[in-house]
Amino acid sequence: MPAEVAATPLVFEAIGTRWQIDSTDPIGASLARAILDRISGFDRTWSRFRSDSVVADIAREAGSQDLGVDSPPLFALYARLADATDGAVSPFVGNALNHLGYDASYSMRERDEPRAGAPDWESTARLEGTVLHTTAPVTIDIGAAGKGYLVDLVAGLLTEAGHTGFTVDASGDIAHRGAPIRVALEHPYDPTRAIGVVTLTGGALCASATNRRAWGDGLHHVIDGRTGSPIEDIVATWALAADTATADGVATALFFSPSADLAVSFAAEGVRVFSDGRIERSPGFGGELFR
Amino acid sequence: MQIRSRQNVAAALAGIAMVGTLAGCSGAGSASTAPQESPSGSDGNAAEQPSTGTEYQDGEYTAVGSYISPGGPESVTVTLTLQDNTVTALEVTGSGGTPNAKKFQGEFIDGIDEVVVGRNIDELNVSKVSGSSLTSGGFNEGLDQIRDDAS
Incomplete structure (x- = not known):
């Protein structure tokens, strides 16, 4: 990125997905550089896809x-x-x-x-x-909450630089500050449709679904750590929380535990879609669901 | 085995989208097919699909999804009504050949229209869409490779 460029939205690819940062104020070149450096440093420590981590x-x-x-x-x-x-x-x-x-x-x-x-x-x-x-070689994968955690770090850099109205969207994991925005919940079987809409007023919304990071018959990236097998009966989840790390982690946990239980444990509201089409939502989930 | 059956119903639901696409291309008001293929979104190409511009003809569409249960072949017939590119009605009928199938299909059918009556994102006046993460170039190349090897 040229040093003199000040831009919003700031769009880039990092940690294997697409990022977009929108702000009511221009994102200066030095802030953009600090954001990219922070993400790069995180990746250098935590990525299991690079041999030098x-x-x-x-x-x-x-x-x-x-x-x-x-x-x-x-x-x-x-x-x-x-x-x-x-x-x-x-x-x-x-x-x-x-x-x-x-x-x-x-x-x-x-x-x-x-x-x-x-x-x-x-x-x-x-x-x-x-x-x-x-005590033995072990492969760490922080896919359940690491991206949300990183989104919080980026949001922190924006806040430190004086930004008060912004959205950090790391492809499904969103941190938001400022005037409310409406966010569609993508239909897990059809990316042109939504199953609902959430109004985000500060805080975080994270999604997890088995439709894209999938590569074969029943093979996708959400697996049960107890068995090593992909989850079969839940196809999509969303979680709302004050911070993105918690929302990301709860979105993953919703593949295994009821939304009402997680709402209590994590102060996060959730919704999940079963493979047979049913929806379950926590009692306090404020979004609109189409049915 | 209930999970296996659910997966097949999931495939049948995905077939609804496929039927819509087929009918949209041919201009036919009614179409019938046996959706045996996996959901369009599960092959990693979802992000590449056009999100706007496809107009579907109003009308009633029917699809039959079949699957093999522990008790033998079963089928689920899905009929939906499309108006202005939005699903306005949905009816699901199971063949229910065995008592178990009746029970399972009853469970599926009760809940289905709670989610599948989705709305076009284009019409929702939203500034963001939240779904699964888009995948990287490396991931997509890996998928291309196994597709090439399989063909």
């Missing part, structure tokens, strides 16, 4: 690795998500995803060996400060 080191051999300042809040959120889903949500599902073919080389082919769940958290890994100690 800290996560790649942890996947290669057991030992102790510094995962940086983002690791305590991320692992704390994952611990709560694991509690709320009886272990279905885990930060250690990387090997299970690799097994199904969603690996660093995008082989898209399931391996011949039997599927296995994520390794047991307690016996495999322990976070001390920002250092993760592991």
Whole structure:
């Protein structure tokens, strides 16, 4: 990006998806650079799709690795998500995803060996400060909440720079400040349609669905950490929360736990769509659903 | 086995969109097909589909989805009414050949129209759409590769 350019919206690709940042004020070149640098640094630590990441080191051999300042809040959120889903949500599902073919080389082919769940958290890994100690090689995948967490970091940079009305949209995970916006909830079977509309007045809305990151018969990216198998009976979820990390994590947890339970545990409202077409929403979910 | 049946109903629902597309191309007011293919969105190409511009003719459309249950072949017939590019009515009838199928199909049919009467995003006056993440170039190339290998 040329140094003198001030732009909104700011559109770019990062961490394997499309980002768009809209603000009521121009986003200056130095802020844009700070945003891209923060995302790039996060990716360099946490991506399981690049061989030079800290996560790649942890996947290669057991030992102790510094995962940086983002690791305590991320692992704390994952611990709560694991509690709320009886272990279905885990930060250690990387090997299970690799097994199904969603690996660093995008082989898209399931391996011949039997599927296995994520390794047991307690016996495999322990976070001390920002250092993760592991007793065996383990592939971290923070797909359940990492993108939402990163959206919060970007929103923080915008706020620090004085922006008060903006939307950070990391392709389905949205942080919003300022005047309310209407957001369509994309139909999981037809991207030209919506199943509802949510009015977002500050805070975060995150979506998860099994329709795009899918690569074969029953193979997609939302898997049960206890079994290593993709989820079959839920096809799309949305969560509203004050922060995007929580909304992202709850959107994943909704594949395993009822929206009413998660609403209490996380102060987040949710809606989920079953494969047979039914909708379940938490009592406080304020959006409009078409039916 | 209930989950397996649900998946097939999901495929049948996706077939509604397929029928709409087929009928929109041919201009026919009625069409019938057996939607055996996977939902259009599940192959990773959803983001590439045009989101506007396709006009569907008003009318009644019917699709039959068939599946093999543990008790033998079953089918679900879906009839929908389209007006101004919006689904205004939906009727789902199961063949219900076995007692189990009757029960399962009853469960599906009760809830279906709670979600499938979607609305065109173009007409909703929204500034954002929230759905699954668009995929990266690497992911899409991986999909292209396995498609090439399969053909």
